[in-house]
Amino acid sequence: MRSGEPGGVAHLYVHLPFCAARCGYCAFVVEVGRDDARDAYLDAVLAELERERGRLGALETLYLGGGTPTLMGAGRLSALLAAISPLLAPGAEVTIEANPETVDQNLMAALAGAGVNRVSLGVQSTHPHLLGVLDRQAGPDDAARAVRAVRAAGIPRLSVDLLLGVPGQSQADLAADLAWVTEVGPDHVSWYELEFKEGSAIASGPHLPPDEDMSADLYEEAVEGLEAAGYRWYELANFCRPGAECRHSLAYWRARDYVGLGVGAVSTVGGGRWRNAPGLDRYVAALGRGDAPPRTQEPLDADTRRRERWMLGTRVDEPLDMAWAGSPDRPAALDVLEAGGLLERGRGTVRLTRRGRLLQNAVMQEIMDF
Ligand SMILES: C[S@@+](CC[C@H](N)C(=O)[O-])C[C@H]1O[C@@H](n2cnc3c(N)ncnc32)[C@H](O)[C@@H]1O
Ligand code: SF4
Structure with missing residues (x-):
């Protein structure tokens, strides 16, 4: 076993792959139409946690990402958090990604009670026509409702994800997204440039990526607009109010060790890196047998x-x-x-x-x- 940093690994990622539909731009490891497998998946993740426990020290950050983690439902997420909680350091950052249409106050209250202190909301755009291009399930009203639910539950940190370079996105569209962010006032914003990833539906047309000059202009407008609104541009695509950096992401950018659990999850520990294979059934079956999940070791010289x-x-x-x-x-x-x-x-x-x-x-x- 690779030993990693003294004191053990301090950053844990858990991949929760279930989605209601695959968005046309997404090339992540997701499972659509497999809600029946959520209990078995939870058991498998808990089994993988047990296998990996020896590598983990006091966890400074925990990140539940997806997929759509909130589709796991309050009961399974609470069980997962209950299993991990004893490993958390005092003051640990505990983030969950959430799609706006899956957020309600009951779920947020349950997550707050289970220790979640940061929600990363996948807003992507505030414009119905662009949400349509992206095949998103949520409309702009869902985002506003989700923000209210996060706050009503008393979850202290809120981040929103937005995209720039969406086909058909104008500078006026971006300005309206900026106005929305300024009004809502999350303490963290991730504003990614849309990547046309190989194998994703959007990459095979009919939409074309915007030209490079247009993307560069939108990027600069986003940076300047968020800075004017009091956010610090602390990473190429990430902005925060003072002290509200995403500590989990900072660990990646600082090349710290991390363990990833779940299908498709990557771990980097002690100079070694491995990647769990995609494929829910093989993952669940392997852990059910008491084996390690199917994995590939990646060269990391x-x-x-x-x-x-x-x-x-x-x-x-x-x-x-x-x-x-x-x-x-x-x-x-x-x-x-x-x-x-x-x-x-x-x-x-x-x-x-x-x-x-x-x-x-x-x-x-x-x-x-x-
Ligand atoms: C994989 S998603 C998971 C969270 C959640 N399911 C959602 O869609 O909001 C995490 C973030 O990755 C970003 N993302 C996904 N595909 C992308 C792409 N092709 N280019 C740029 N960002 C992408 C989106 O902003 C999204 O919020
Ligand atoms: S972008 Fe998010 S919601 Fe859409 S398919 Fe990917 S993980 Fe699922």
Whole structure:
């Protein structure tokens, strides 16, 4: 067994894959129409937790992601949280992802009682025509209702996910999303650029991705608008009120160890990485037999880790310690990028400037061989 960080792994992800339908842009590991398997899945996840318990230390963060975790229902989620709760450090961040149409006050109250202190709400857009392009189940009213339910239940942290670069999205649409965020006032916003992922329905047409200039303009508008509203742009796609960073995501960007439970979940511990296979039935069957879930071991040599540390570490607005991250492939590029105002250097550290972060991908292509 790989030992990982001293004291054990402090970050746990649980993948809950059930969805009512697959959104056209989504390429995540999801299971549609398998609600009958939720009890068996819960048992399997609890069995995997038992198998992995020895790697875990006091958990600083727990993240229930999906899929649509809220489709598991209050009883199963409470049972899952009851099993994990004894492992949580005092003050741990406990997040659940939620689709707006699945949120009601009873569910939120049950989750609050079971220890959830952060809800990440998948709003994606406030416009019916764009929600239609994305094949979302929820309308704008569901998002507003869900926000009220989270707050009424006393869950202290609320994050909303939005998308930019949705086919047909105008600057006026984005401005209206911004106005909605400002009015609702979540303490965290993730505003992702829509990726046309291979194998997703949207990638095979008829919608085309917006051109790069349009996407860049929308991105800049989102960054500037959220900053004007008092959010800190602390990661390329993430914004928060002071002190409300997502601690779980920060652990990924800081290349900390984490354990993932459930179908498709990835774990990175002690220089090793493995990925549970997709496929609910095989997962449930293996754990039911007392075996490990089907998994693939992924190569994670020193060189891969060095590249990852650069790629992830330059996403956040904190200096990257080069002694920790390792050397860049083209150190001379740092001088050129610094002179061009794209990065700044401290004593043994590098940090992208605002302009550098807007162009992070291109900047990294200059520094590293990918
Ligand atoms: C996998 S979803 C799970 C949460 C929940 N089911 C939902 O849809 O809101 C987590 C987030 O990933 C983002 N996401 C999913 N597919 C994406 C894509 N193709 N491009 C960019 N972001 C994507 C969405 O913003 C979504 O809120
Ligand atoms: S985007 Fe969310 S709701 Fe839609 S299929 Fe993917 S995981 Fe399910």
